[in-house]
Amino acid sequence: MQLEQMYQEIILDHYRNPHGSGLKEPYDAESFQINPTCGDEITLRVRLDGETVTDVSHETLGCSISQASASVLTDLVVGRSVGEAMKVLQAFQEMTQSRGTVEPDEDVLGDGVAFAGVAKYPARVKCALLSWMAFKDAISRSQEGAA
Amino acid sequence: MKPAVALDVAKIRADFPVLHRTVRGGRPLVYLDSGATAQRPRQVVDAERSFLEQHNAAVHRGAHQLSEEATDAYESARARIAAFVGALPEQIVFTKNATEALNLVAYGMSNAATAGEDAARFVLGPGDEVVITELEHHSNLVPWQELCKRTGATLRWFPITDDGRIDLSQERITERTKVVAFAHQSNVLGSIAPVQELVRRAREVGALVVLDACQSVPHMPVDFAALDVDFAAFSGHKMLGPTGIGVLYGRSELLAALPPFLTGGSMIELVRMEETTFAPPPQRFEAGTPMSSQAVGLAAAVDYLSGIGMDAVHAHELELTRLALEGLSELPGVRIIGPSDLTDRGGAVSFVVDGIHAHDVGQVLDDRGVAIRVGHHCAWPLHRRFGVAATARATFAVYNTPEEVTALVEGVRAAQEFFGVA
Numbered sequence: 001m002q003l004e005q006m007y008q009e010i011i012l013d014h015y016r017n018p019h020g021s022g023l024k025e026p027y028d029a030e031s032f033q034i035n036p037t038c039g040d041e042i043t044l045r046v047r048l049d050g051e052t053v054t055d056v057s058h059e060t061l062g063c064s065i066s067q068a069s070a071s072v073l074t075d076l077v078v079g080r081s082v083g084e085a086m087k088v089l090q091a092f093q094e095m096t097q098s099r100g101t102v103e104p105d106e107d108v109l110g111d112g113v114a115f116a117g118v119a120k121y122p123a124r125v126k127c128a129l130l131s132w133m134a135f136k137d138a139i140s141r142s143q144e145g146a147a
Numbered sequence: 148m149k150p151a152v153a154l155d156v157a158k159i160r161a162d163f164p165v166l167h168r169t170v171r172g173g174r175p176l177v178y179l180d181s182g183a184t185a186q187r188p189r190q191v192v193d194a195e196r197s198f199l200e201q202h203n204a205a206v207h208r209g210a211h212q213l214s215e216e217a218t219d220a221y222e223s224a225r226a227r228i229a230a231f232v233g234a235l236p237e238q239i240v241f242t243k244n245a246t247e248a249l250n251l252v253a254y255g256m257s258n259a260a261t262a263g264e265d266a267a268r269f270v271l272g273p274g275d276e277v278v279i280t281e282l283e284h285h286s287n288l289v290p291w292q293e294l295c296k297r298t299g300a301t302l303r304w305f306p307i308t309d310d311g312r313i314d315l316s317q318e319r320i321t322e323r324t325k326v327v328a329f330a331h332q333s334n335v336l337g338s339i340a341p342v343q344e345l346v347r348r349a350r351e352v353g354a355l356v357v358l359d360a361c362q363s364v365p366h367m368p369v370d371f372a373a374l375d376v377d378f379a380a381f382s383g384h385k386m387l388g389p390t391g392i393g394v395l396y397g398r399s400e401l402l403a404a405l406p407p408f409l410t411g412g413s414m415i416e417l418v419r420m421e422e423t424t425f426a427p428p429p430q431r432f433e434a435g436t437p438m439s440s441q442a443v444g445l446a447a448a449v450d451y452l453s454g455i456g457m458d459a460v461h462a463h464e465l466e467l468t469r470l471a472l473e474g475l476s477e478l479p480g481v482r483i484i485g486p487s488d489l490t491d492r493g494g495a496v497s498f499v500v501d502g503i504h505a506h507d508v509g510q511v512l513d514d515r516g517v518a519i520r521v522g523h524h525c526a527w528p529l530h531r532r533f534g535v536a537a538t539a540r541a542t543f544a545v546y547n548t549p550e551e552v553t554a555l556v557e558g559v560r561a562a563q564e565f566f567g568v569a
Contacts, residue, residue, distance in 0.1 A: 002171060002172060002514055003510070003511060003514040003565065006510065007507075007510075007565070012566075037522055038505075038506060038521065038522035038523065038536075038537050039522060039523040039527055039530060039536045039537050040506075040536060040537070041536070061536050062504060062506075062536070063504035063505075063506035063507050064503075064504060064506075064507050064566070065506070065507075121510070124506070124510070127506060
């Protein structure tokens with residue numbers, strides 16, 4: 001059954017109990033992103049200590065894939081340096097945009113590997129990437145602010 | 148309405164090869180997304196192929212036989228499409244799609260300021276108002292927003308009632324109103340607009356009426372002259388015809404006075420280096436080499452629908468709508484967005500499922516071979532009005548069956564089970 005390939009238990013767990021859900025103060029930068037094709041929205045905040053991502057919080061109005069992805073992102077980037085977080089982002093993006101041709105590295109992506117099944121559904125890739133694009137944007141805003 | 152004639156759906160389905168394929172690992176396709184794009188019968192594809200294989204040439208040009216044949220095919224298509232919607236051939240303009248048709252009117256109006264006395268009735272400025280409704284598809288909303296931005300006019304809109312009707316108790320049409328534009332049938336709610344009443348109010352103040360007929364012309368008998376609207380737009384690919392072609396209908400005297408939107412070849416009368424005069428309509432609005440095989444295909448679609456009869460098409464789709472409303476309403480946690488009965492309604496059924504995002508509902512259905520649309524269906528403000536980010540939408544066409552409606556309802560129930568909200 002193909003459905004279970006996409007909605008792996010890990011994804012459903014994150015969807016039901018999303019990490020980082022609910023916007024928090026204080027924060028260093030915020031990004032608001034929308035998916036114009038379906039109207040899904042995310043507001044995501046990052047808190048940094050020097051080069052380290054110390055916190056991520058978000059409010060996500062969207063499907064199970066976009067909510068679970070925001071939750072997994074929180075787990076994967078908090079505590080890492082911005083440089084490391086961007087490497088995870090790149091790996092996640094490569095995997096989801098690969099149409100299933102890229103074998104994900106669990107050491108890099110952790111629970112993120114569960115989204116490999118989403119790669120086979122091009123229409124859902126944007127859902128999986130929404131929070132990551134918000135994170136990328138928030139980081140770049142924080143760096144503009146610091147510069 | 149004439150009594151419902153039972154359609155021979157099996158015979159109709161035999162004309163649509165795509166309906167016999169399987170998807171997602173061998174499941175029969177249940178196509179419930181015709182409101183976005185309808186499938187094309189063999190007759191349409193054959194007409195296009197035969198035109199391309201036997202008669203293809205630039206229309207309205209060339210001194211050779213093929214060009215003559217292509218021109219005849221193109222103009223014959225126009226005449227048949229015109230007859231289908233109660234219009235004269237010269238009242239029918241071919242465009243790229245319905246969006247372009249609506250933009251043609253909006254841009255024609257903003258070009259009116261510099262187009263002389265004949266076009267004066269189209270000139271908008273500060274103090275003038277354009278009235279639409281909150282249920283509009285973006286293609287009948289954004290062009291008017293932009294027209295107002297260019298001219299200084301003000302955009303106003305009728306609100307929508309909780310049961311998905313245009314709220315006529317909130318008057319928006321006043322002496323300042325110059326244009327009233329609205330959808331004949333909502334692409335989300337399925338509700339059919341009170342055209343007669345809106346036309347009456349528009350006439351009282353001398354406003355132009357623009358009808359977005361994309362969701363009505365493919366599904367019910369429509370006669371623009373009888374509806375007494377000034378302009379109307381519809382698209383080919385939603386009515387069993389090709390993509391790449393849309394239609395603008397315009398009242399003759401209005402088309403004669405409206406300045407062109409796109410300019411260039413084919414739409415001219417006399418060109419000098421200093422100045423150009425324009426051809427009469429509809430050529431004035433068909434700049435460049437037109438889409439010829441698409442026009443031929445659309446005329447074949449019109450012939451196909453006429454062969455069945457639009458009363459029968461409407462009755463069939465209404466019966467499917469009744470089954471869908473009934474079946475979905477019986478599921479706890481499923482809410483219909485739009486009228487829950489069949490009064491002034493067509494076959495678009497949008498719904499939300501408590502605890503499951505529309506994308507996820509659509510994914511479960513897709514896994515079972517059931518193709519629906521999810522999202523805001525290009526009617527974002529309407530979704531905001533109902534407090535939802537997205538809905539799931541099933542739309543019906545002449546080739547759908549009651550069994551397919553059952554597959555929809557069972558699929559929604561399966562989604563509830565899968566996500567543990569049943």
